[in-house]
Amino acid sequence: MTLCRVVIADDHPLFRDGVARTLEETGRYRVCGRAGSGREAVALVAAEAPDLVILDLSMPDGGLWALERIAGDAGPVVAMLTVSEDSEAVFAALEAGARGYLLKGVGAAELVAVLDGLMEGQSHVAPSLAAKVLTRMRAPRRAEADPLDSLTPREEEILRLVAGGLSNKEVARRLDLQERTVKHHMTQILQKLQLRNRTEAALAAQRRWGDG
Known part of the structure; x- marks a missing residue:
């Protein structure tokens, strides 16, 4: 043996x-x-x-x-x-x-x-x-949270417009906001999504929501 x-x-x-x-x-x-x-x-x-x-x-x-x-x-x-x-x-x-x-x-x-x-x-x-x-x-596995879900309704609205190709000035005009307010929201959006620029943010939005 x-x-x-x-x-x-x-x-x-x-x-x-x-x-x-x-x-x-x-x-x-x-x-x-x-x-x-x-x-x-x-x-x-x-x-x-x-x-x-x-x-x-x-x-x-x-x-x-x-x-x-x-x-x-x-x-x-x-x-x-x-x-x-x-x-x-x-x-x-x-x-x-x-x-x-x-x-x-x-x-x-x-x-x-x-x-x-x-x-x-x-x-x-x-x-x-x-x-x-x-x-x-x-136990069901918890799905990883999508950072886009952390955006406020206003931030999501702005990001959708940016993803649609609008500039900050055009977004401000569309939403009746000051351009600097839009810039502030974009800064917050980039921080929440941990992205470097509006192009990356627009691409992330397009992957999630389509082309706008």
Whole structure:
């Protein structure tokens, strides 16, 4: 039987050694490296080419930092084993390539069962976090706000006329305003849209509203 070669990274030696002992007692895993920081983990993975990497989230250099440098199509299976129940941390880990996210309260038998599943191609998120993950996945993504929506009705009116090819003087005449008032509004418009000049503003307006 081919042994699964494992690198364990955790900054608590007693916990790290306990996990190593649990895995090696199964006869299916062999710990080929133990790291106390994210940087050490990355170096060990490069040197040992393990099949499985177990990362703590909050160790020096950070588990996420190491994960981003270890995970990949040709990389090892990565499981996070941490105390963090922050849903943002879960998503960051999963998006960075972790196949599993386990909490340190997990028992030895369950840990081995989950890791066996990961090595067979399954994914796993700690049951107490699964509801948070599903809620986040089902939440509709907020569309990015269009800066044009921040314009006042008067500013939109002026920009539409500018986009139609009118000069400040012509806009002022059309709206019965002072030319300097139109210039002031255009300055505000450019600031809100974070554009450099009226040409860019006119193009943005045309993309949104057509030719005027």
